[in-house]
Amino acid sequence: MSDLVILQKQYETAKAKNLALDMTRGKPGAEQLDLALPMLNLVTASDYKTLAGADSRNYGGLDGIPEAKALFVDFLEVNSPNEVVIGGNSSLTLMHDTIARCMSHGNSSSATPWGKLDKVKFICPSPGYDRHFAICEHFGIEMITVDMNADGPDMNQVEALVAADDSIKGIWVVPKYGNPTGTSVSDEVVDRLAAMKTAATDFRIFWDNAYAVHHLSEDVDVIKNLFTECASAGNPDRVYIYASTSKITFAGSGMAALGGSEANMDWMRGHLTISTIGPDKINQIRHCRFFGDFTGLKNHMTKHAELIKPKFDICISILESQLGGKGLATWTNPKGGYFISLDTNEGCAKRVVKLASEAGVKLTAAGATFPYKNDPKDSNIRLAPTLPSVEEIKLAMEVVCLCVELADAEKA
Secondary structure: OOHHHHHHHHHHHHHOOOOOEEEOOOOOOHHHHHOOHHHHHOOEOOEOEOOOOOEOOOOOOOOOOHHHHHHHHHHHOOOOHHHEEEOOOOHHHHHHHHHHHHHHHOOOOOOOOHHHOOOOEEEEEEOOOHHHHHHHHHOOOEEEEEEEEOOEEOHHHHHHHHHHOOOEEEEEEOOOOOOOOOOOOOHHHHHHHHHOOOOOOOOEEEEEOOOOOOEOOOOOOOOOOHHHHHHHOOOOOOEEEEEEOOOOOOHHHOOEEEEOOHHHHHHHHHHHHHHOOOOOHHHHHHHHHHHOOHHHHHHHHHHHHHHHHHHHHHHHHHHHHHHOOOOOEEEOOOOEOOOEEEEEOOOOHHHHHHHHHHOOEEEOOOOOOOHHHOOOOOOEEEEOOOOOOHHHHHHHHHHHHHHHHHHHHHHO
């Protein structure tokens, strides 16, 4: 009996289990959400004022209450509250709105609104975050794919592109425990991003530090401060820094923030005076009372790590036991974040995802981690271990590994 026939029989057995498992998106598990439940009791009908005595029910506090801004000064690694704007519940919304305002009005360094230019381009290190790419598509921004290396974007490619083309206005970077690779940028990449010559005088780095505190253990990645390095290199307005508590407290009612130079934040505050009467200050008070300060937030994330590290460990263990040494796939082993990046042999990823789906295991669509959903090698698959239980992950990963073997055997 051939290997292919054996694998096909094993696959039919797996399908007969009628599984219904979901590893498509990086959602917190219910037990992670439960950690923040006490926060819901911290603002009451008789205790809803800020530390300064401001009434959180009323207008005001356009860019955030002082204690929330103080918390995010440390989180975003900026220098002062004037370099922070507190948004709503989602950093994705802040990123979308930043680009929308660049398109309609230009940023603080722009001579012309981006939307009035013949063409606007963004550099998109890949594999990367699908929602970044969706924002670009939504606004008609042309995406240029560059390689994502083990230490971050391929800076030889990036530097050559931005120096030669003034229609390239930005780059997306998830600096720590990146989506989907789980890797972090090196100090050299930070230095080069801060100092590189750009043809566009209003070029911006969209620094989506979504996983800044999402460590899996005490062995953490430490990255250089891009905000400080940009200022030292004479480019203080180059970076927008984003973060949120969406995967720390509650995704639907977290707290998001934008950091950057005072010029950039004044630009954003100017737009906010038109678009909003102010953020949800009651929610900001709730978060600040719950954490106390940034140390309290980091201590909270230690509890998250205790819950999700076993899920990453079982993923890696099954990948190693089922696929290790077979030449069928490679994968990352991150120190933090929400994802594991699995690379099959070329031309197999879409087939693996389809086979897994038919066997009851839903994965992120193959190609989603590249601009225009086009993975030129058809090899990358993003695994999201946080939502399912350990037992569900074990079942799901056994199916995924079987599908990798079967897809490769079919192709051969």
